[in-house]
Amino acid sequence: MHKYKPVRKVVLFNAFLLLQVLSWPGILAAQQPSTGRLEVQVLDASTNRLTPVRVRLSRNGWAVKELPKEAVAVMYGVWDHADGYNYQPDSSFYVVGQFSLNLPPGTYHLSLAKGPEYVEQQHDLQITAGQVHQEKYQLKRWVNMPAKGWYSADDHIHIRRSPREDSLLLNWTQAEDVHVGVMLRMGDFWETYYPQYAWGEKGVYQKEIFLLTSGQEDPRTPELGHALGIGASDKVRYSKEYYYYDKVFDKLRELGGLSGYAHQAETFHGYRGLTLDGLRGKVDVLELLQFCASDKPLITNHYYHLLDLGIPVTAVAGSDFPWCGNDHDKGPPERSARLGNVRFYTYVNGPFNYNNWKAGLAAGHTFVSSGPMLSFEVNGQLPGSKLPVSKGTTLHITAHVYGHSTQVPLQALEIIGHGKVLSRITVEEAGQSLEHLSVTLDIPAEQGIWLAARAYGNPTQAAHTTPVYVQVDGKNFHNPATAPHYLKLSEKYLKELKKELKNRQADPQYQAWHYRAGLERRIAETQQVIKGMKKQLK
Structure with a gap:
């Protein structure tokens, strides 16, 4: 028995030493979970x-x-x-x-x-x-626009796309509840960026009520603005005739697409291009809502310019991801560029798919929004509709806007006619609330007029419909009171462009002077359109 005692002492001593070591703070901390x-x-x-x-x-x-x-x-x-x-x-x-x-x-x-x-x-x-x-x-939703037939779209997303990325990109747009993500191939005078693997129906990737499609932001120049193309069956680019936007617009239409201008025609002198092409009937859409030019996303001056001249244009909106956010001027990393931070809604008649959505867009059944949700009708007609009536017919106008008391707190709802506020309701008035504003207005159809609804929430939240175009006794909807002013403004923009063409720029970004002859022909064509409009006004 005695021969085992020394071993027992050694074991006890080693156990004592182990306990002492384990009692050290560092060792105990290592044993405990750190996360x-x-x-x-x-x-x-x-x-x-x-x-x-x-x-x-x-x-x-x-x-x-x-x-x-x-x-x-x-x-x-x-x-x-x-x-x-x-x-x-x-x-x-x-x-x-x-x-x-x-x-x-x-x-x-x-x-x-x-x-x-x-x-x-x-x-x-x-x-x-x-x-x-x-x-x-x-x-939880506070509003369900698809249940009402309205589906959101972001028409201005810059991300390169291949079939491998489709499902991942759709997860992104689904996470922002954007039902149509338009992936734009971007171009400039030298090259293109954000390539897309297919166009038209071949470039559509759809899962349930969400889809991706291809489009283009090209041409893009600092003298004429940035052009948009949506829904065409192929891309269009004329590198050797780059400043002739109308050639691109005509071809996009031929390919079943719609075309127009980005950034509210506000930046990069887009108002020049909008005048040059819009007055000649080449423009289908205008981005009316975006955070690229201002932290207040709704800029309407160039839109109302065309509308008051009797030129129908559909309102669209897009984020310009990853370029623009509502603190866009701060730059990375604070910039809040985000998919769907502005969007437009299209009324889709029938099942949601690419062709039905494109048909609704082509019909102009849209409104743009960064929060408020609009409902607007004139004699039962949706935004974008042409409404022919006889003089004296009552125009029954209804507008509703929906919001959320904390997330989209509504402030005002307006009915706009020929750029003027015909009726305005605010949240302070009886029967109105932060979550719902409504207005009904009956006016006689004395002359052609475009009518739209406009709404505001907090300073970064606004919404605006495409107009209903009321044509009285077969005449157009232009505004006789403001048309002379807008025609003079159009002439000013054309003179501005013509002056630009005379200056041979050292900066290689500015190439308009190189296309002087072709652009001057287009300016002359637009001036003839202005001359014809002036005669009609008389």
Whole structure:
């Protein structure tokens, strides 16, 4: 028995030493878990299914640097560079309804959003080391526009696309509740960017009531503005006749597409191109809502210019992702460029698909919005409709706008006729609220007129319909009172352009002078149109 005693003493001594070592603070800390685990599921309340969603996770105001493996990643960036991948410019990311992440202990802030029709959610979470924190959230709509036949679109997204990226990109647009994402190939005098693999129906990728399609922002020049092409069966580019936008517009129409101007025709002297092509009947659409030119996204002066001259133009809107946000002038990393930060809604007659959507767009059944949701009719006709009536006919105008008390708090609803406010309702008036404003107006049809609805929420939230075009006794809807002013303004813009053509620029971006002969012919054609309009006014 004695021969075992020394061994027993050694074992006891070693155990004592081990306990002493383990009692050191560093060793104990190493043994304890240093992180907790966050597991999140996000469901659509109406379907109880996992839904694509935008997520931002922060701590003490700073975005968490580690991303979950479930984050949906697509390469994107200005000038088609790889500036971003997993994160969005505001440090948010997209997931398809669920994610998990190991996090150091502490308090975190979780933001969940899914476009303007859903109520955003904000949550504070406490993560404890060694514990799993599970959360399940339901995102609820405050309005359901597809149920009313209206589907949202962002007509201005710059991301290169191949069939491999389609499903990922659709997750992005689904997370912003954008039903039609128009991916624009962008061009300039030298080259093109953000290539698209196919056009027209061949370039459509659809899943349920969401789809992607191809378009173009080309030509783009600093003297004439940026052109848009949507819905054509092929791309159109004339490199050796680059400044002749009308050739591109004519070809896009031939290919079943629509064309017009981006950025409200406000930047890059787009009002010149809009005048040159709009007065000659080449323009179908104008981006009326965007955060590129101003933090107040609705700029109507160039739109009303054409409308008051009796030229119908459909209102569209797009984010110009990843270029523009409502703090666009701050630059990275603070810029808040985001898919669908402005959008337009199209009334789709029948099942939602590419062709039905394009037919609604071609008919002008649209309104643009950065939050408020508009409903507008004149004698039962939707925006974009031509309404022929006899003089003296009563025009029954109804307008409603819907909002959310905290997310889209409504302020005012207006009925616009020939650019003037015919009726205005504010939230302070009896029967009106932050969530719903309505107005009804009956006026006699004395002359042709274009009529539209316009609404405002907070300073960055606005909406505007394409007009209903009222034609009295077969005459056009132009505004006799303002047309002389707008014709003079048109002449001013043409003179401005003509002067530009005489200056041979050293800056290689400015090439209009090289196309002087062809542009002067087009200016002369537009001047003849102006001359004809003046005769009609007399």
